[in-house]
Amino acid sequence: MLLSVEDLNAHYGKSHVLQGVDFTIGEGEIVTLLGRNGAGKTTTLRSIAGLIEPTSGRVSLEGKDLAGLPAHEINRMGVALVPEHRGIFSQLTVHENLTIAARPGPTAWTVPKVYELFPRLGERRRNGGGKLSGGEQQMLSIGRALLTHPKLLLLDEPTEGLAPVIVQLLVQTFKEISNSGISILLVEQNLKVCAELASRHHILVIGQSVFSGTYEELTQGDLIERHLGVA
Numbered sequence: 001m002l003l004s005v006e007d008l009n010a011h012y013g014k015s016h017v018l019q020g021v022d023f024t025i026g027e028g029e030i031v032t033l034l035g036r037n038g039a040g041k042t043t044t045l046r047s048i049a050g051l052i053e054p055t056s057g058r059v060s061l062e063g064k065d066l067a068g069l070p071a072h073e074i075n076r077m078g079v080a081l082v083p084e085h086r087g088i089f090s091q092l093t094v095h096e097n098l099t100i101a102a103r104p105g106p107t108a109w110t111v112p113k114v115y116e117l118f119p120r121l122g123e124r125r126r127n128g129g130g131k132l133s134g135g136e137q138q139m140l141s142i143g144r145a146l147l148t149h150p151k152l153l154l155l156d157e158p159t160e161g162l163a164p165v166i167v168q169l170l171v172q173t174f175k176e177i178s179n180s181g182i183s184i185l186l187v188e189q190n191l192k193v194c195a196e197l198a199s200r201h202h203i204l205v206i207g208q209s210v211f212s213g214t215y216e217e218l219t220q221g222d223l224i225e226r227h228l229g230v231a
């Protein structure tokens, strides 16, 4: 197992947002985290990445405890978050956004390698981060995360609001990233994308894990209707 999350609990003030989240991710595996708005998906990603300190439970990466460590240390250990609002510097160029994220590390990810993965970013390297399309911003944010040499990428709704052709391009890229040995935890509303990419799916309802299984298991019965609110 690469990542193991056990009985994870987190609060925002008095509000008990995560109330026992449990799942695992294998090496090179893509797992989705599904649930209605407010179910706690983003909070789960932020807790794994160390942006929120869990109130109890265990998060371990290759058997090493992450819960309670500062975010930069968790990143150094191999977890990179691509946040929903993309977290890029709009005043800096594409190239600057990448070079400030880059650091030496155990994998072969370099700025030129990111341009190979996303040729579009290479073409836009002198453009300001704030002038990019939504899809380009997503690519830049993923590129920045890869330059920190992750073993696990946490992707928060990466395809939200993007045109189908860009969604398809990102899906292909996630496959390449996963084939290179990086695991992915994907928060995603688009079930087609989930089906195409992930080997296992995980549902949260009001901060609790209620289902973990294959796409076939997910689509049996009324799980989707009941817990995700879509037909």
Ligand code: ATP
Binding pocket: 012, 015, 017, 035, 036, 037, 038, 039, 040, 041, 042, 043, 044
């Ligand atoms: P969405 O798809 O809407 O992002 P989500 O499943 O990612 O949903 P979270 O963002 O993790 O859900 O939110 C879980 C709960 O925590 C929600 O009830 C939300 O209102 C609350 N919450 C989120 N962020 C904060 C915050 N900074 N302070 C207080 N409450 C918060």
